[in-house]
Amino acid sequence: MKISRRNFLKGSATTLFLAGFNFPVLASTGKKKNLVIIMLRGGMDGLCAVPIIGDKNFEKRRKDLILDKTIKLNSDFALHPKLKNFHNLWQNNLGAIVHATNIPYTKRSHFDGQNLMETGGHIPYSIKTGWLGRGMKLAELKGDGLALALPMPLLLRGIPSNDNFYPSKKRLPRTELLQLLKSIYADKSEHELANMMEIIANRSMMNNGGTSMSRKNSSLALKAGLELKKINGPRVAVFEVDGFDTHAAQGGVNGSHSDSLIEMDSIFKSLEKGLGSEIENTLVLTLTEFGRTIEQNGGRGTEHGYGSAIFMAGGLLKKSQVYSDWPGLKKKELFEGRDLNSTIDARSVYASAMSTVFDIEFKRLQKEVFWGDKLVNLSDKLFKS
Amino acid sequence: MKNFYRKVAFGLGPDDNAPSDPLKWASNQLNEIPEYSWKGKILPEKELRGYYREWVYGDRKVLRKKFKNDKDGYKREKNKLRHETGQKFWWNLELCIRHSEAIKSEYPVLAKLWYFWGNHFAISEKDFLAQYTTGAYQREIIRANMNQNFEKMAQEATKGWSMIHHLDNEQNIGPKSQSAKWAREKGKKRGVNENHARELLELHTVSPNCGYSQEDVIQMAYIMSGWRPEWGKKRLETGDVHFDPDAHQPGSKIVLGKKYKSGRKGLSNAITDLVNHPSCREFIAMKLCRYLITDNPTKEMMEPIIKAWEKSDGFLPEVHKAAIEVAFNYSDKYNKFQNPENWLLQMSKMSDVDLIPTPKLMDLYALGQKPTNGQRSSEHLLRELGHHPYLAKQPNGWSDISDDWMSPELLIRRLVYAKEAYYRKSGKSQTPEFYEEMIQKNYDNPNEILQILNQHKELVHKHVILFNLPETLKS
Numbered sequence: 066m067k068i069s070r071r072n073f074l075k076g077s078a079t080t081l082f083l084a085g086f087n088f089p090v091l092a093s094t095g096k097k098k099n100l101v102i103i104m105l106r107g108g109m110d111g112l113c114a115v116p117i118i119g120d121k122n123f124e125k126r127r128k129d130l131i132l133d134k135t136i137k138l139n140s141d142f143a144l145h146p147k148l149k150n151f152h153n154l155w156q157n158n159l160g161a162i163v164h165a166t167n168i169p170y171t172k173r174s175h176f177d178g179q180n181l182m183e184t185g186g187h188i189p190y191s192i193k194t195g196w197l198g199r200g201m202k203l204a205e206l207k208g209d210g211l212a213l214a215l216p217m218p219l220l221l222r223g224i225p226s227n228d229n230f231y232p233s234k235k236r237l238p239r240t241e242l243l244q245l246l247k248s249i250y251a252d253k254s255e256h257e258l259a260n261m262m263e264i265i266a267n268r269s270m271m272n273n274g275g276t277s278m279s280r281k282n283s284s285l286a287l288k289a290g291l292e293l294k295k296i297n298g299p300r301v302a303v304f305e306v307d308g309f310d311t312h313a314a315q316g317g318v319n320g321s322h323s324d325s326l327i328e329m330d331s332i333f334k335s336l337e338k339g340l341g342s343e344i345e346n347t348l349v350l351t352l353t354e355f356g357r358t359i360e361q362n363g364g365r366g367t368e369h370g371y372g373s374a375i376f377m378a379g380g381l382l383k384k385s386q387v388y389s390d391w392p393g394l395k396k397k398e399l400f401e402g403r404d405l406n407s408t409i410d411a412r413s414v415y416a417s418a419m420s421t422v423f424d425i426e427f428k429r430l431q432k433e434v435f436w437g438d439k440l441v442n443l444s445d446k447l448f449k450s
Numbered sequence: 451m452k453n454f455y456r457k458v459a460f461g462l463g464p465d466d467n468a469p470s471d472p473l474k475w476a477s478n479q480l481n482e483i484p485e486y487s488w489k490g491k492i493l494p495e496k497e498l499r500g501y502y503r504e505w506v507y508g509d510r511k512v513l514r515k516k517f518k519n520d521k522d523g524y525k526r527e528k529n530k531l532r533h534e535t536g537q538k539f540w541w542n543l544e545l546c547i548r549h550s551e552a553i554k555s556e557y558p559v560l561a562k563l564w565y566f567w568g569n570h571f572a573i574s575e576k577d578f579l580a581q582y583t584t585g586a587y588q589r590e591i592i593r594a595n596m597n598q599n600f601e602k603m604a605q606e607a608t609k610g611w612s613m614i615h616h617l618d619n620e621q622n623i624g625p626k627s628q629s630a631k632w633a634r635e636k637g638k639k640r641g642v643n644e645n646h647a648r649e650l651l652e653l654h655t656v657s658p659n660c661g662y663s664q665e666d667v668i669q670m671a672y673i674m675s676g677w678r679p680e681w682g683k684k685r686l687e688t689g690d691v692h693f694d695p696d697a698h699q700p701g702s703k704i705v706l707g708k709k710y711k712s713g714r715k716g717l718s719n720a721i722t723d724l725v726n727h728p729s730c731r732e733f734i735a736m737k738l739c740r741y742l743i744t745d746n747p748t749k750e751m752m753e754p755i756i757k758a759w760e761k762s763d764g765f766l767p768e769v770h771k772a773a774i775e776v777a778f779n780y781s782d783k784y785n786k787f788q789n790p791e792n793w794l795l796q797m798s799k800m801s802d803v804d805l806i807p808t809p810k811l812m813d814l815y816a817l818g819q820k821p822t823n824g825q826r827s828s829e830h831l832l833r834e835l836g837h838h839p840y841l842a843k844q845p846n847g848w849s850d851i852s853d854d855w856m857s858p859e860l861l862i863r864r865l866v867y868a869k870e871a872y873y874r875k876s877g878k879s880q881t882p883e884f885y886e887e888m889i890q891k892n893y894d895n896p897n898e899i900l901q902i903l904n905q906h907k908e909l910v911h912k913h914v915i916l917f918n919l920p921e922t923l924k925s
Contacts, residue, residue: 312514
């Protein structure tokens with residue numbers, strides 16, 4: 066019912082009219098579409114994940130970090146060999162990459178950068194809501210967010226009643242007890258608590274008495290996929306992957322950066338599995354605070370940089386492609402002489418994705434979520450309409 | 451009215467008698483800063499910062515180089531270094547000290563306000579501050595100043611190592627300073643970093659309600675430029691904070707229309723003016739009401755606190771007493787949703803849960819050891835509840851707004867850990883009589899509550915229900 070109500074509210078005059086006849090509203094406004102954001106914390110190295118092919122500058126500057134056996138994506142770019150699941154998606158036109166992109170933040174602090182990647186703002190801490198939460202608010206998607214984390218991520222703030230899932234290590238009390246609390250909350254007009262308890266009671270039944278589930282991202286993603294698949298399930302999900310801050314032993318194929326990339330890759334796989342055919346109506350995008358330096362450091366790691374890449378997956382992608390306005394890696398082409406430059410404001414990609422998934426005009430998102438900043442509508446280039 | 455004991459403290463424990471004058475009971479706890487009730491070891495911030503130094507130096511300067519080709523070796527040695535510097539132990543010890551003040555001391559009201567100020571001048575999750583120094587900072591700079599003027603707390607928090615490092619003021623270099631010139635000669639750019647200056651205005655003193663401009667923030671940053679840890683090759687960023695004139699922006703600055711001369715004294719003078727600005731007392735009065743009474747404080751609530759501030763020149767014991775009195779006067783009308791940590795402490799205190807590891811257990815720890823699960827229980831519990839006080843995500847600290855604590859997973863944790871806590875109670879408190887007495891002492895509607903609980907036979911279920919009733923979740 067929640068969904069019909071929402072579509073009713075934002076629907077056109079025709080929908081309004083039809084809704085009166087109790088039509089299944091989704092049928093009239095199109096499919097349920099899902100947006101998943103995977104936050105990659107620590108600064109994902111776009112050039113490790115999606116290296117450029119045959120660039121002498123690159124090979125010279127990080128000779129100990131060059132990967133063997135990369136997977137060739139096109140004549141210019143390759144894929145990290147451990148990203149097997151993403152490669153499968155790519156081969157089925159369900160995977161794409163935006164390269165040399167980042168949020169407009171150039172100061173290289175994780176702390177500030179992660180704040181800005183979530184708020185979408187320019188000044189760290191000045192904005193208290195997330196761009197995704199604000200976008201959902203504009204789309205009237207109350208109660209449609211799912212965080213696979215315990216504290217609600219800042220990214221989702223801005224719209225109330227989001228759900229979260231991060232299994233407790235202990236068993237839930239028995240169902241009668243939950244039902245009793247629910248009825249007490251209802252009697253005392255504690256509606257919000259009653260709603261929460263409803264969700265919890267249902268969840269406890271689904272989990273066969275609440276035996277503890279794994280907190281691994283691959284398990285969470287399977288669960289999330291199954292939820293997103295449901296017609297009245299959430300429409301937005303948010304994941305977190307840590308560990309991209311590899312100042313040392315970043316290594317090659319088996320290095321520490323690979324471990325975090327593999328975790329990201331496992332999310333793609335489980336989401337696909339959980340979503341089944343609904344992957345067709347889903348868009349998955351990664352988000353990071355910055356890329357890493359071209360040059361390797363003394364510890365065979367990399368330092369904080371600027372431009373990175375966005376991984377994208379799902380059936381709402383136009384096609385498999387590496388979308389980029391490649392800035393080059395010669396010294397003078399680098400940002401401050403050291404980092405891959407960012408030629409695409411990553412927020413253009415996110416605003417375009419929200420426009421596609423939430424069916425909201427790009428300009429409205431640009432104006433109301435990103436304060437009218439100069440963003441480019443990439444919907445036609447990247448996504449199916 | 452009985453929710454007052456939970457609103458301003460953590461309820462009445464089994465050994466507490468209901469005070470004949472609750473307001474006096476609460477106010478009397480606010481005049482002095484008593485000794486800690488924790489009887490185990492307590493380490494100075496400076497010593498803990500030393501362990502932090504060993505950690506950053508060892509990891510950044512030694513291990514990263516040594517194990518550049520060996521991911522597993524690097525991980526292994528890094529773990530060893532964690533234990534050699536007590537990384538997983540110190541914050542658990544700090545939590546013992548912190549929680550003892552709520553549960554075991556004679557000053558729980560002071561403890562509840564201590565948590566408020568620790569969160570007001572929050573050190574959020576950055577680097578490994580939480581694991582080494584945040585707890586000590588909250589003792590030595592926050593709690594130690596709770597019987598002083600607000601100004602003293604603000605001065606010390608602002609110039610404290612933890613805050614300076616947390617908000618990047620070491621990177622705040624006057625663009626026209628000597629240091630910036632030297633950097634330019636080497637082809638490097640150095641300039642202002644506004645972080646700390648902005649938070650000083652926005653979060654710590656006058657708040658955006660006072661209407662400062664971006665230019666005020668920049669001017670404030672100029673005033674603060676040069677306040678940084680003394681750099682050393684081995685100390686890295688962990689030296690004591692000093693004023694480095696070479697990094698200070700020359701020339702006078704203007705913040706909120708007032709002019710400040712160049713130099714060391716600028717910051718102290720600016721803080722004096724900020725804390726005396728009417729917006730500062732209004733902001734703090736609002737936050738105190740929001741913490742203790744309701745998400746949406748009214749002008750009438752804030753007024754007595756502002757008056758007490760004006761009369762006493764921001765003397766915190768007077769400000770606190772005024773806030774407590776307002777909380778008392780509104781206790782029948784408003785219930786405040788309690789954050790997870792405060793909820794846990796209430797449950798532990800009222801129902802006699804053995805929450806805090808003993809000093810004996812904690813003092814068994816020696817550097818180099820991996821702390822035991824028992825020694826780490828506080829950290830685990832708070833993380834599971836979604837509210838480790840030293841791990842706020844942002845410099846504005848943990849939220850005091852109910853909505854931010856309403857999520858299915860967060861409520862599941864309260865159900866689950868209420869049950870866990872029951873099994874940490876002594877046998878003598880696992881009786882129906884114990885619960886009856888506790889409920890009579892702490893709730894205004896004991897009969898209604900007992901009737902609800904009587905629908906369940908097993909005491910553990912009664913316990914879980916009681917601590918998830920609206921009357922408990924909101925005090």
